[in-house]
Amino acid sequence: MTVASQPDGGVSAEAPAPSPAGPAFAHASEAEMARILDFYAVRWEYEPSTFPILWNLDGDVVESFSPDFYLPDLDLYLEMTTLRQRLVRKKNRKLRRLRELYPGIKIKLFYARDFRALMLKYGKLALVDSLSGTSGQVVPERGVAVDPAEDLPEAVVPRVEAPRSRRPEGRAQEEPSIR
Amino acid sequence: MNGSVDLEADIGEVLLTEDQIQARVAELGARITADYAGSRLTLVSVLKGALPFMADLMRQIRVPLRIDLMEVSSYGGATTESSGLVRILKDLSTSIEGEDVLICEDIIDTGLTLNYLVRYLGGKKPASLRICTLLDKPARRLVEIDVDYTGFTIPDQFVVGYGLDYGEHYRNLRFVGVLRPEVYSSAG
Numbered sequence: 001m002t003v004a005s006q007p008d009g010g011v012s013a014e015a016p017a018p019s020p021a022g023p024a025f026a027h028a029s030e031a032e033m034a035r036i037l038d039f040y041a042v043r044w045e046y047e048p049s050t051f052p053i054l055w056n057l058d059g060d061v062v063e064s065f066s067p068d069f070y071l072p073d074l075d076l077y078l079e080m081t082t083l084r085q086r087l088v089r090k091k092n093r094k095l096r097r098l099r100e101l102y103p104g105i106k107i108k109l110f111y112a113r114d115f116r117a118l119m120l121k122y123g124k125l126a127l128v129d130s131l132s133g134t135s136g137q138v139v140p141e142r143g144v145a146v147d148p149a150e151d152l153p154e155a156v157v158p159r160v161e162a163p164r165s166r167r168p169e170g171r172a173q174e175e176p177s178i179r
Numbered sequence: 180m181n182g183s184v185d186l187e188a189d190i191g192e193v194l195l196t197e198d199q200i201q202a203r204v205a206e207l208g209a210r211i212t213a214d215y216a217g218s219r220l221t222l223v224s225v226l227k228g229a230l231p232f233m234a235d236l237m238r239q240i241r242v243p244l245r246i247d248l249m250e251v252s253s254y255g256g257a258t259t260e261s262s263g264l265v266r267i268l269k270d271l272s273t274s275i276e277g278e279d280v281l282i283c284e285d286i287i288d289t290g291l292t293l294n295y296l297v298r299y300l301g302g303k304k305p306a307s308l309r310i311c312t313l314l315d316k317p318a319r320r321l322v323e324i325d326v327d328y329t330g331f332t333i334p335d336q337f338v339v340g341y342g343l344d345y346g347e348h349y350r351n352l353r354f355v356g357v358l359r360p361e362v363y364s365s366a367g
Contacts, residue, residue, distance in 0.1 A: 035254075036254050036291070037291075038264065039254045039264055039265055040254070040265055040291040040292065040294065040295045041264065041265060041295055041298070042291065042294065042295075042322070071322075074322060074323070076322075076323075078321070108321065110321070114319065117288075117319060117335070117337070118289065118319075119255075120337060120363055121288065121289075122253065122254045122255030123255045123346070124255045125363060125364075
């Protein structure tokens with residue numbers, strides 16, 4: 001019996017299965033996560049929103065954050081990283097900044113250890129090594145916007161407060177969904 | 180993992196003893212008895228892991244009840260590759276429309292399976308739908324789930340026993356223990 005998600009968020013044994021067009025994932029672990037979400041009939045969108053998190057004194061966006069997944073039925077953003085735990089400091093910092101600026105959004109950071117635990121649970125632990133780190137990059141040239149602050153030590157990243165309205169301005173790629 | 184598994188030797192730490200489990204199950208049974216007085220209660224167990232838990236729990240509940248069993252395919256299992264979607268391997272045997280349904284789970288970690296089950300069973304129009312889990316591992320939660328009855332909140336460790344398995348083994352342990360990492364690392 002095949003079960004598929006319904007527009008109202010329920011699941012039915014009779015409905016045809018959705019077949020979302022596959023986006024070009026930046027990392028194989030993201031593709032695996034998309035398959036897991038599909039399996040459990042959880043609707044997802046891939047990188048639907050970009051949130052500016054740092055502006056320069058001219059009000060231009062100098063750093064932004066695009067969570068990997070948005071799960072509309074759960075109103076939840078999901079960011080995945082397969083970096084080793086000691087290397088996720090930069091991503092943690094961006095996540096803290098995002099939460100400060102957009103306190104209304106729900107976001108979870110899925111660490112490498114979380115992914116490993118998930119694969120262990122599903123009996124696919126052997127996949128973890130091949131999906132971790134740079135070797136898991138499946139689409140290395142997909143034109144991802146360069147994050148100007150990404151290569152700077154944290155100490156020299158300019159600290160500019162967000163506009164008082166906390167409404168993203170500058171060259172936001174898309175109106176962020178502030179929930 | 181070979182055919183002659185020394186089950187208890189693979190356990191690095193006993194997390195919950197048999198006595199602790201039975202005492203907590205009795206407490207849960209007493210709470211459920213009080214909450215469901217006068218109700219039309221149906222316990223739904225999710226095979227295979229929750230079977231020992233429901234078997235013990237139902238005998239601690241002092242109101243009339245029905246039981247039913249469901250089994251759904253797990254991601255990564257043998258049926259995953261064919262469809263890419265959850266498959267109901269065993270559906271409920273009777274209607275739950277108008278019934279007060281209590282899902283008995285062995286463990287909640289990501290919440291994905293339970294999120295699916297709640298939506299699926301909710302479509303069958305029960306009068307109420309609640310969740311009882313023996314173990315809750317909130318550190319692994321991906322999908323938030325409102326859990327009504329929780330036996331134990333456990334740390335982020337891979338546990339087996341009392342229904343929980345690794346590679347279909349260890350379900351028959353009478354306690355819940357932490358599997359030694361070298362067991363699954365070597366099997367990788």
